[in-house]
Ligand SMILES: Nc1ncnc2c1ncn2[C@@H]1O[C@H](COP(=O)(O)OP(=O)(O)OP(=O)(O)O)[C@@H](O)[C@H]1O
């Protein structure tokens with residue numbers, strides 16, 4: 001009895017079961033398809049429909065791309081090549097080949113192409129310390145100098161113009177540091193007022209005198225020679241790098257206790273957001289000259305940069321305000337209780353957290369701004385879209401559309417996709433909970 | 436007052452050698468009033484705190500306890516009367532406010548650690564940026580206080596990775612790194628589980644043993660009996676009763692105090 005009992009309960013395995021392959025339906029491609037494509041009848045219908053759409057596009061586009069011609073000096077040459085092969089028309093990429101320089105630089109003097117190229121290459125070390133934490137911190141000095149260097153490289157002329165402009169910022173910074181002991185508010189006001197006074201009153205004569213004494217400079221290139229992706233990048237990069245700090249200041253101003261500052265910021269933000277960008281661009285091209293002191297011919301590209309920056313900054317301010325609103329009051333109180341003053345609390349405690357929350361919105365605004373640079377075509381600047389019209393106007397490439405647009409679209413996509421990937425990297429890097 | 440604090444689960448003898456109240460006045464509040472809009476939150480508060488005092492403030496919810504201690508480091512502004520902290524009067528003069536804030540440490544109910552900084556960075560931030568101490572020295576000071584609150588091994592983690600009790604002890608260490616002369620606590624344990632309450636109270640008792648001037652808003656009556664030299668009872672924005680703890684708990688004078696104590700002590 002007890003023997004039998006022991007026999008039924010106690011158990012010793014004599015041979016181990018080796019690992020076995022999972023059934024086909026639970027494995028690899030089949031499992032993935034079952035879970036993702038054919039998971040229920042609705043998903044099955046959608047899958048089939050999507051497949052049809054994909055097939056339709058590929059069936060149309062594929063042969064067209066297969067018949068690509070890369071080596072041709074005009075559309076008629078492409079047509080001849082297809083006719084000789086007895087094919088219908090395909091993609092004539094010869095136009096990109098033929099007009100690449102124009103698409104990239106517009107009418108920038110060819111013997112000076114090295115200048116924009118150098119400016120672009122130098123942008124890498126300038127962006128490094130801002131984008132990646134492992135880049136040596138010292139390089140941030142180069143980032144600070146870069147905007148003036150890039151201006152000098154792109155437009156040329158006397159070196160004293162960018163130098164005097166930069167001195168305005170130095171003066172502002174000096175005012176902030178020197179007047180700190182008097183309190184945060186006077187120092188802050190001085191930091192804004194001093195550079196403006198410098199630029200309006202002293203900068204012009206100073207640059208003129210210095211150019212007389214020490215005429216250092218390189219060949220000047222007028223703004224109407226700029227074009228193509230050069231213009232998109234110049235406007236896009238400046239707009240992006242200026243609109244973030246301006247947006248931060250506007251967002252802070254909107255939260256300020258001081259009624260004057262607050263209302264100025266609110267009016268500015270609401271006004272700019274309520275007006276289409278294209279209106280602002282027309283204002284830039286037509287009206288801004290009336291407001292500026294007579295005799296100053298203010299460069300059109302710079303005017304556009306200002307407008308694009310203001311436009312993006314208004315959106316940026318609202319995105320950042322969202323980030324600020326998401327921060328618990330306790331963060332401000334803890335910073336106050338530790339004795340941090342307003343700007344230190346903002347810089348060390350509030351902004352790092354608010355900006356982190358706002359990253360998706362900020363990058364969204366950046367991408368929007370970069371794509372909106374194509375609107376400058378309407379005020380006569382030859383951005384890539386404008387150039388595509390100009391190229392089509394030549395007898396060689398009359399009637400060519402898709403190849404140019406696909407190329408331009410692809411380049412824009414690369415930049416925007418890059419920004420989007422970077423923002424994902426940044427969000428991952430800044431995640432501090434449960435790591 | 437040398438009873439063991441068994442009631443709050445701390446069964447060591449409390450060392451009272453350094454708990455000395457000096458004649459020096461740390462905080463002087465005279466006829467202070469505060470309104471939130473038209474709501475009179477604090478009414479004619481008179482209060483003198485001497486260096487080395489350990490004061491527990493209690494009272495029903497909404498009685499103005501938090502507001503009172505937040506006025507002491509100007510997280511809230513008072514509208515009339517006078518607050519003098521360590522000889523500096525709190526007015527709208529920013530310099531005085533900064534001076535007072537660097538003398539007074541504060542610990543909050545919800546810790547308020549900076550989640551984007553490591554524990555060590557949380558502790559070194561203010562010493563580096565406010566006191567202008569070199570980074571390395573600030574880190575040494577921070578590690579000293581993190582050891583004191585018994586979590587040096589967490590220094591490189593982020594606040595989100597610590598338990599509530601650990602976070603509150605970091606918050607205490609963060610305040611101590613500024614070498615304050617006065618510490619304010621606003622219900623430091625009321626967001627914590629019982630087990631964690633004990634570790635935070637233990638840290639606070641340790642501070643009291645070293646002679647720190649403390650004002651604690653708390654309902655931990657065991658803590659009050661163990662280390663406080665004075666208990667202040669507030670109701671409706673006024674100081675209703677204050678006494679040394681034994682008298683306060685065993686022989687409350689005012690009816691309101693009796694009612695409050697019977698509710699909070701459950702008998
Ligand atoms: N910022 C504020 N604005 C308006 N009223 C406030 C503000 N802060 C607090 N109050 C009110 O002031 C009164 C006192 O608040 P306080 O936080 O000081 O109370 P407390 O004694 O700390 O209460 P608890 O025990 O709930 O923390 C409450 O009625 C509260 O609603």
Ligand SMILES: [Mg+2]
Nearest residue numbers: 500501502622
């Ligand atoms: Mg409270």
